Amino acid sequence: MSWVGASSSSSPWLLRNSSSLAAPTPTPSSCSKFFKYQSCPPSRLLCLAQSNPGSDFNFVLHDALDSSGTLTSHAREAREGFCSQIRQLSDIERQTSISINRRVDLGKTALYIAAEDDSLVSHSSVPLPVDAFINRFGDLSMDYCSHYNSSFKSSPDRLLESLENYLYVNKGFRRTNARHLYETRALYLHSVLTHRSGSTAMLSLIYSEILKMLRLWGLLDFDVEIFFPHDPHSLPRGYPKKKSKESDHAHIMTSQALLVEILRNLKDAFWPFQHDQSGNLFLRAARAANFIDVSNVNEDSGFQLASAKAAQHRLDRGVWTSVNFGDMRRALSACERLILLKSDPKELRDYSILLYHCGFYEQSHEFLKLYLDTKSRPQRRRSSNSSTDLEEDAVEKLMIRLNLILMEDGWSRPSYVRNFLGNSADPW
DSSP, X not given: OOOTTOOTTTOSOOOBOGGGSOOOOOOHHHHHHHOTTSOOOSOOOEEEXXXXXXXXXXXXXXXXXXXXXXXXXXXHHXXXXXXXXXXXXXXXXXXSBTTTOOSSOHHHHHHHHHHHHHHHHHOOSSOOOHHHHHHHHHHHHHHHHHHSGGGGGSOHHHHHHHHHHIIIIISOOEXXXXXXXXXXXXGSHHHHHHHOEEOHHHHHHHHHHHHHHHHHTTOOOSOEEEXXXXXXXXXXXXXXXXXXXXXGGGGBOBHHXXXXXXXXXXXXHHOSOTTOXXXXXXXXXXXXXXXXXXXXXXXXXXXXXXXXHHHHHXXXXXXXXXXXXXXXXXXXXXXXXXXXXXXXXXXXXXXXXHHHHHTOHHHHHHHHHHHHHHSOOOXXXXXXXXXXXXXXXXXXXXXXXXXXXXXXXXOOOOTTHHHHHHOOOOOO
C-alpha cells in the first residue's frame, strides 16, 4: 500500500467530521469501550482503516485532555484548520515544489500546527492569531518591494540575490537547530517570524511564501526552485526553475515533504526519553518499556538503561514535560498529524508505543494492529543486531504485552495517566 501520494478516493484514511456523518448517538457502553473513564465528545477526527472498513479509529490526545479538565476547543479548531488544508493534497500536489505550489496554503498549514501546540501547552483562552501572522508575509513582501523595487527590472538571478540579501542580511533571519526543549521556538512558524531564528524548513517556507506574494502581485514572472540544504549550516537559496539540474532533485522540497519535515522535527524535539540517544525514536521508547534485550544494546548500555528508567520513573509520577525530557502532549500531537498526512505507516507504530506509555492500552493495540495490517510484509531476513530486526522484535513484544493486558479481567488504566496529560503546571 502506498502512503505518499495516495489520492483521497483510494486512500485507506479518510478525514471526516462528525457533523457530516449520520452516526448514531453514542451509548454509555459504546463510550466505555473506547474510553473507559470518560464520555464521548461531540466532535472528533476519525480515520477509517481500509483493512477493517467498519471500524473507526479515534485519536486520543484531545479527548484525554478534555477528560482531565483541560479545554481543547482551540486545539480542535486548529486541527480542523490543518485538516482543511491537507485535504487538498492531491497526488500531484504532494510532489509539487513548495515554491510552485498553488493549491495548499503551506504558511497557514504551518501556523495551524503552531496554534494547536500553543493551545495544548499555554491553556490560553485566546487562540493563536493565525491570520495576523499570515499578514506578516504581506508586510515582509511589501517591505522588500519598497527597498528593492529596482530588482524587478533585473535578471532572475539578481532578483533572487536581492531577496536573499533582504531576508538574511537586512531582516536578519538565521538558521538554528533546536536541540533542547527551550530552543524549539525555531520549529514554529509564528515564533520564527517574531524572533527571526528558525529551522531550515521554516526558512524555506518563509522564502517560498514571499515568492508567492510577489507572484500574486504580478511582480514575478518566472518559476523558482528553493534549494533545501542538508548540511548543518547552509541557508535555503532560490534559483530559476529552468536552470534546475537532475542533481538538484534531492534538494527540492515538495509540499508533502515540507509538512513531514516540520512535524518530524517537532516529534523528535518533544519525544520522551531524550537522554537515550541510541537508535531511532521508536527504539528509545521500546527500550524504556523493556522491549529490547540488554544483550542487544551497545557497550554504553549502562547509561542508556539508567536514563530510560529515569524517564519512565518521571512518567509514572505524572511528569509529562521538562527541559531535556520531552513533552508527551506535543509528541502525540505530531504523531497524530503525521498519520493524517499518510507519510509513513511507521507513524502508526510510533503513536502506538506512546499510547502504551500513557496507559491507553486499547487504543495502543488498535493502532499497532493497523500498522501491522498496512505495512508491507516481505520475508524477513535476519541480520545480527540490525536496527530493523530490533524494531520488528520490539513490535512483536509490544503486541504480546498489549494482548496479555487486554486479556486480563478487570484491567484498569494506570492512575498516573490523568496527571500525565492533564497537569497544567510547567516544571520550570
